[in-house]
Amino acid sequence: MTTRPPLTTTAGSAVPDNQNSLTAGPRGGIMLQDYQLLEKLAHQNRERIPERVVHAKGWGAHGTLTITGDISRYTKASCLQPGAVTPMLARFSTVAGEQGAADHERDVRGFALKFYTKEGNWDLVGNNTPVFFIRDPYKFPDFIHTQKRHPKTNMRSATAMWDYWSLSPEALHQVTILMSDRGLPVTPMNMNGYGSHTYSFWNDAGERHWVKFHFKTQQGHKHYTNEEGEAVIGRTREGYQEALYGAIEDKAFPRWTVQVQIMPELDAEKTGYNPFDLTKVWPHGDYPPIEIGVMELNRNPDNYFAEIESAAFSPSNIVPGIGFSPDKVLQARIFSYADAHRYRLGTHYEQLPVNQPKCPVHHYNRDGNMNHFGLRSGNPDAYYEPNTVLGSPAEVPSAKEPPLRIDGAMARFNHRDGNDDYGQVTALFNLFDADQKARLFSNIAAAMNGVPSDIIERQMVHFVRVHADYEAGVRTALKAAHGYEANTISEGEAAE
Ligand code: NDP
Numbered sequence: 001m002t003t004r005p006p007l008t009t010t011a012g013s014a015v016p017d018n019q020n021s022l023t024a025g026p027r028g029g030i031m032l033q034d035y036q037l038l039e040k041l042a043h044q045n046r047e048r049i050p051e052r053v054v055h056a057k058g059w060g061a062h063g064t065l066t067i068t069g070d071i072s073r074y075t076k077a078s079c080l081q082p083g084a085v086t087p088m089l090a091r092f093s094t095v096a097g098e099q100g101a102a103d104h105e106r107d108v109r110g111f112a113l114k115f116y117t118k119e120g121n122w123d124l125v126g127n128n129t130p131v132f133f134i135r136d137p138y139k140f141p142d143f144i145h146t147q148k149r150h151p152k153t154n155m156r157s158a159t160a161m162w163d164y165w166s167l168s169p170e171a172l173h174q175v176t177i178l179m180s181d182r183g184l185p186v187t188p189m190n191m192n193g194y195g196s197h198t199y200s201f202w203n204d205a206g207e208r209h210w211v212k213f214h215f216k217t218q219q220g221h222k223h224y225t226n227e228e229g230e231a232v233i234g235r236t237r238e239g240y241q242e243a244l245y246g247a248i249e250d251k252a253f254p255r256w257t258v259q260v261q262i263m264p265e266l267d268a269e270k271t272g273y274n275p276f277d278l279t280k281v282w283p284h285g286d287y288p289p290i291e292i293g294v295m296e297l298n299r300n301p302d303n304y305f306a307e308i309e310s311a312a313f314s315p316s317n318i319v320p321g322i323g324f325s326p327d328k329v330l331q332a333r334i335f336s337y338a339d340a341h342r343y344r345l346g347t348h349y350e351q352l353p354v355n356q357p358k359c360p361v362h363h364y365n366r367d368g369n370m371n372h373f374g375l376r377s378g379n380p381d382a383y384y385e386p387n388t389v390l391g392s393p394a395e396v397p398s399a400k401e402p403p404l405r406i407d408g409a410m411a412r413f414n415h416r417d418g419n420d421d422y423g424q425v426t427a428l429f430n431l432f433d434a435d436q437k438a439r440l441f442s443n444i445a446a447a448m449n450g451v452p453s454d455i456i457e458r459q460m461v462h463f464v465r466v467h468a469d470y471e472a473g474v475r476t477a478l479k480a481a482h483g484y485e486a487n488t489i490s491e492g493e494a495a496e
Helices: 034-045 137-147 158-166 167-180 225-233 240-247 265-269 304-309 328-344 423-431 434-447 453-468 466-480 493-496
Strands: 058-067 085-094 109-117 121-126 198-204 208-217 257-264 290-299
Touching: 058 167, 058 240, 085 290, 109 225, 137 328, 158 167, 158 434, 167 240, 167 423, 167 453, 208 265, 225 240, 225 434, 240 290, 257 265, 304 423, 434 466, 453 466, 453 493
Parallel strands: none
Antiparallel strands: 058 085, 058 290, 085 109, 109 121, 198 208, 208 257, 257 290
């Protein structure tokens, strides 16, 4: 027979009775001195933390990143050297739905990775699509408002979404992917991940290359139609959690092939597109993907709240050999994500076990709410810097990335000037076969239900600029779905 440990208060004192409150007589009332009752209720009130404003619903697991290729000439990052094996954490998510949302909804999926390297944590906080709806972070709160609930109706608004998208041509690439088959993967294992932003690699010689990261599913792409997704939601709202958790419990460990696209630093001045624009890909023909390794998820968390809900991913976490790029949205996320975690989890969110680096940490930050690690300089006299305290933490010049030349006048440049928002969408549209196109059209028609015709027609102008068949197909699907009657787009509008 196993002996059970004593039940205690959080202060460690034995609890004599966990069934009956302390009362004055069997009928009550309750004594204020029943501190254990008060503590249980107080803890219950505090079981929830603010959910993420975006990417609230998520599923995650632990795993490893194994490097099999050799990109040592581009980067000094130890976790990317041939043969390196790095423990990691992945969290997948939908963007718009709240924590209780159904998993099988049409949405972009978050693909957030934390690599616990010997040189500090490296986070890649991407999506299952290589591009995004915005290219200027000024628009991020506005765009997310269109995905969330209407302030009065408290319902999501198709009108708000298409009003915004039809006024934001840079969103069309991502909208097209979202409405295509890839907008509703069967499980998180059946989708690719993309670092999305352009990052940089740098080496000991001070050379910089721009880089894009890709994670290609080895489980194969599998997608549901809207109808199939709805049928699954009718059975379970937790389909992704069941699939990912179940696969790992069954030891059918999901894997992704890791690839990079690499661009010499000065090429960025020559490409016909801005390589730092989050609404663009780098065509594979220009910068072929190079296979560098494999990511495997092989351990389920023991506690979802502690290891997945409390996981804090931020693009600000990079390691020597990996750098940022001028991508405006990346630059804003460097601030915004860490700030979200300070609000959601607290000042010292990086000290939570799931977020702790697996390498030594030394710094001069101190005190604050829930500081349970003392002074991280390793010496009580070393609480400022510079200092002459023996053995206190000092800067590491070898971690300094090469200088990046930046020039230009300070202004609010129109991010739509000189940008082709249609060419890459046309390239994607041309990849779809007839059935994929038909599903794209009907998914868009379904998503436009109830949207006023002036907004629909404004959006049609974008579709026709991609391909005449795109506009015609959506129009036919709208008629079939909602009896929407065709307007015609003038040649002038289409050419604008
Ligand atoms: P390529 O033909 O060389 O690349 C095609 C890539 O498009 C594929 O490797 C695949 O990316 C992706 N793709 C293929 N079928 C679909 C589909 N049904 N839905 C979504 N993506 C698909 O041409 P380009 O590199 O010039 O890209 C053409 C278009 O493909 C781009 O404009 C972009 O919309 C899309 N794309 C491009 C990617 C890139 O990094 N170049 C990445 C993903 C999409 P994967 O192997 O990643 O699955």
